[in-house]
Amino acid sequence: MKKIVKRIVTIISLFFLVFCANSFASKSKFNPVLNIVPSTTSVSLPAQGSATVNYTITNNANSVVNALTITPGYNMPASLLTASVSSNGCTGTLNRGSSCNFQVTLQGTGSSGSTTLMPKLCLFGGSLCSVPTAPNRTAVNVSDIPVITGLSPTTGSTAGGTTVVITAKDLLNVTSVTFAGSSATIVSSTSTTVTVTTPAHAAGLVDVVVTNQYGSGTSANAFTYGPPPTITTLSPPTGSTAGGTSVTINGTNFSDATSVTFGGTAATMGTNTATAVTATTSAHAAGTVDVTVTTPYGTATLSNSYTYLPSSLGAQCWGGNFQGQLGDGSTTSTNKPTTAVSVVTSGITTITGSFDYTCAVVNTGAKCWGYNGLGELGDGTNTNSLTPVDVYGLTSGVIDITAGGQGQTCALLSGGNMKCWGFNTVGQLGNGTTTNSNVPVSVVGLSSNVIAITEGDFYTCALLNTGTIQCWGANESGQLGNGTTTNSLAPVTVSGLSGVIAISGGSAHVCALLNTGAVKCWGLNTSGQLGNGTTTTSTTPVDVSGLSSGVSAVTAGDFHTCALMNTGGEKCWGNNFHGQLGNGTTAINSSVPIDVSGLSSGVRSIVNGNGSSCALLTSGVMKCWGYNAYGQLGVGTNNNTNTPTSIITTGLLGPILAIFNHNQPGVSNCVIYGSP
Known part of the structure; x- marks a missing residue:
């Protein structure tokens, strides 16, 4: 009986050393037996953004370790960040000399500030716990860096001049917006949107970057530049006020045409190619009107180009x-x-x-x-x-x-x-x-x-x-x-x-x-x-x-x-x-x-x-x-x-x-x- 009690005491002592060694290594005459090492000792994220930190645990004890629980946001202010274990490879037995990994995801709550990330590891329902030693703790900086969530529209003319509304988090104090590195003109800005006019750029997908005093937020391949349409002629240039006239509009860059209007009234689109689009006119009062073709990359208008004629003339x-x-x-x-x-x-x-x-x-x-x-x-x-x-x-x-x-x-x-x-x-x-x-x-x-x-x-x-x-x-x-x-x-x-x-x-x-x-x-x-x-x-x-x-x-x-x-x-x-x-x-x-x-x-x-x-x-x-x-x-x-x-x-x-x-x-x- 005395031998059994002695063995139990020995095991308890060993676990106590394993879980407390890291916390008190600076005061102990023993080397740490459980190393908790982060992938980085500093991380920054936007106030409403997220970031991840990976951890590696190595068992240096003379015995196995199991039944670990992890509290990822130990001692962090909840008003600044929330933390969660997004990946956990340390749920089983950790043999002596072996390692396992887990990942902590941080999510900003909208405030800015600084704190320290040091996940707490516990055994036996929390009675034996440990946190990383000071050199292995991660400094976290939360700032109001913009986080882009959307653009409208997502296409525009290579000539520039497209008005784009960018929605994002943390848009306070926006200092610049760029499309593929070229500065856009800022029209207006709130805490959640910034309205800009695009610069000219060659056709293709480009990144959009919003910058404020805390840093820059990037939305990769978020905006597509394309050549704007042009209208050269109409055939025929006249038709009945009753509508129903099929008109061929000649020009360039019509492949992606989305609408045609005659005097502001929508026409029914037919076939279209890069150089011609057909449309059937709607009813309209007599007179000469503008014709407009719209594509994702711009709008072309031929002024005073089509004349509605009364059916009786x-x-x-x-x-x-x-x-x-x-x-x-x-x-x-x-x-x-x-x-x-x-x-x-x-x-x-x-x-x-x-x-x-x-x-x-x-x-x-x-x-x-x-x-x-x-x-x-x-x-x-x-x-x-x-x-x-x-x-x-x-x-x-x-x-x-x-x-x-x-x-x-x-x-x-x-x-x-x-x-x-x-x-x-x-x-x-x-x-x-x-x-x-x-x-x-x-x-x-x-x-x-x-x-x-x-x-x-x-x-x-x-x-x-x-x-x-x-x-x-x-x-x-x-x-x-x-x-x-x-x-x-x-x-x-x-x-x-x-x-x-x-x-x-x-x-x-x-x-x-x-x-x-x-x-x-x-x-x-x-x-x-x-x-x-x-x-x-x-x-x-x-x-x-x-x-x-x-x-x-x-x-x-x-x-x-x-x-x-x-x-x-x-x-x-x-x-x-x-x-x-x-x-x-x-x-x-x-x-x-x-x-x-x-x-x-x-x-x-x-x-x-x-x-x-x-x-x-x-x-x-x-x-x-x-x-x-x-x-x-x-x-x-x-x-x-x-x-x-x-x-x-x-x-x-x-x-x-x-x-x-x-x-x-x-x-x-x-x-x-x-x-x-």
Whole structure:
């Protein structure tokens, strides 16, 4: 019995040494028999963040150790931190000389401060306990370092400027926010959110870092930069107020498009690619509206680019009518709006014309009327017509139509291809021949990708969805823009142009509007119509002086050009023999853009013709000026005017929705009107 008692006393003494040796090693003559060693002796964490510390226990006693319990947050203030054993490999028997591991996770409670981490190890329900010796205790520093929990949105433009709201813990005293190391602009900050504007950066995933006086918090791969969208053109640019029109929007970076709006009203999205997105319009009041495409990487808006037309509308023309080009069934000229174009009572979306004939798109089909001696009407005959006739084979699928100054006509079709007909003496039809045709023929090499067309005297140009231009036909003044003066029976590329969104041709010069808002022109320049401050003809595009940005539309007359500014003002340059520049003078040309009198704002659309100019104001008023020998200005007289003058409205059959000027040497004007 005495031996048993003695053995029990010995065992108890041994356990006492094991569990208390570390606590009192500094006072004991024995070396520690249980080593408790942390992975680090210092750790920092945000006030609402977390951190972990790993521990290794080595049994240096002469006996086994088991049934350990761990109190991870011994003697730590609960108001500062909570501690838990997140991993425990010390639950079994620990043999002499063996080691085991456990992990402690610390969680901040929102306060900042300092403390010491020293887990307490106990046996026998806590009667025998130990904590690490002083060298093996971990200093803990809790600070208000930001902890990012979310971003909205998580994508934005490579150009920067995206407003991002960052949610986080401990955002007091934020000093900086960076995206991939580049500083963002801090707009506002609270204890839980900071609103910033992103800096520019190349496409890709980037880290976001928020810094305050205590340190930095990082959210890895949290924000994606991508290229913003751009809109170049729409096809068609008009549709019914009832909605339901399928519109193809051309541009760039549309692959991830999320929405399309017309005048702020959401459209139904169809298919989309990187360069085109289709959308079906919703109902909207009549008028011209902005079109906006949104992607995860930004928003693109083409201002005043789509016109809602009432379902019931028609067309009126006035001016010279010696071949029946006004379409009213007579050959009587008129100097003001009077009667409507016969037969066309609805569905008309665009009108074009030349000296003695007119064409229009009606219910997506092409119709023409007037002189037809060279096959200009495209109906398979050479017989004149005082009223509209169908163009052969083009009763549907027509988006736009344009007439040249010398008897050629072209139509842009819904497939992105085009067909031309009429006079072809120098290859202006683009079919590789010089043979006239009284029915539409295909243009060589342009079976797709065409988004806009224009014509002048004996030449034609097409704008492609690549932002480039191809021209063909006469080139004696370099109007084909390819650096030569050699005619071409098939399309050639205009030199040095990209990013083009609109084109307009004069008698022998062409101008292009770029997506930067700049204008470039080329060809004949004897009157300064290229706008570059000289009268030197150019076979390649030149910059228009003072118009490197800020232009929303451009239109070329026979020997003059005008531009509509983003401000709603109008500028013109070139020939001014008839006062067509609209600045109150006559016969004083200008080789640089000058302001049109009284039109510094409020202009919605512009057209130029043979020595004349017209503008439709946002108020619905139409003003014209310049050459008026045939009454084409519509002001009730046949006298020229060198300042914008309102047309006579008493004969209008409805509000003006769109205006059209017959190309050089045309002497008529037309409007599309809506229901009164």
